[in-house]
Amino acid sequence: MATSASLFNMGVVELSKEENNKILKLLKGIGKEILDGFSDSMDDVATYPNPFYKWDTGADVIKDMEQITLVDGGEADENVPLEPFLQPARQVDAIIAFDNSADVNRWPNGKSLHATYEKAMNQQNMYDIPSMMPPVPSPEGFVNQGLNSRPTFFGCDNSSIPTVIYIPNYPYIYQSNADTMKLKYSKEEALGIVDNGRRALNLNGTVRNWPQCLTCALMDNAVMQEKDAARSKECQECFDRFCWDGTDDQAQPKDYIPKLGDPHPFMP
Known part of the structure; x- marks a missing residue:
């Protein structure tokens, strides 16, 4: 007599043969929801104890925050x-x-x-x-x-x-x-x-x-x-x-793909 575990495994195998694409699609959807949830709840940023809490007695917004939320500067292209x-x-x-x-x-x-x-x-x-x-x-x-x-x-x-x-x-x-x-x-x-x-x-x-x-x-x-x-x-x-000479040529540049070992094409 098959155990409940073996019956379950047999069912999964049979199901995977018939509805493999549906399962994969479902798993992808679940993964997307989890990742979207991280983004919506700001779990992809860092909460850090504010080192400047109560440090400044003047009109400073940051001084009243016990925690500050930090994110990679690259988010602002810096x-x-x-x-x-x-x-x-x-x-x-x-x-x-x-x-x-x-x-x-x-x-x-x-x-x-x-x-x-x-x-x-x-x-x-x-x-x-x-x-x-x-x-x-x-x-x-x-x-x-x-x-x-x-x-x-x-x-x-x-x-x-x-x-x-x-x-x-x-x-x-x-x-x-x-x-x-x-x-x-x-x-x-x-x-x-x-x-x-x-x-x-x-x-x-x-x-x-x-x-x-x-x-x-x-x-x-x-x-x-x-x-x-x-x-x-x-x-x-x-x-x-x-030193930069102050020139700013804003024309659309050619695709930039430097090749390994090539000398600088623009070295003054």
């Missing part, structure tokens, strides 16, 4: 978290901004920096908050000028705001534009991505005086804030080469 370093009280001179965004064919196009700049401008216009973010071009301008494939300095002529040293992901020795949802990497893949990131910082040794130029950008604000200050000839040459 994958590169510049804003914490743009606070005047921090007196930041320079920021190295590594951009590993997946904007176009999983390569960056400067969209994150532009989003931060637009946000700063909106805050300045709406709340009279001075912007500490240097101007940057549109994503189209980044791609059309090749600024998303090589280092660029922003804010070069304003020592009162941080100099942003933008260094985008580029396939020097490894196709490092991995999918965001790729959660498992082999040792070879991990080492390849890390090594490619190191080469993004030193331009894979292709520009002889790049270390000097990087140092010039890091030190420029501190130097130029001194009375009667002037850049050295070497640093001025670096700035002439790597």
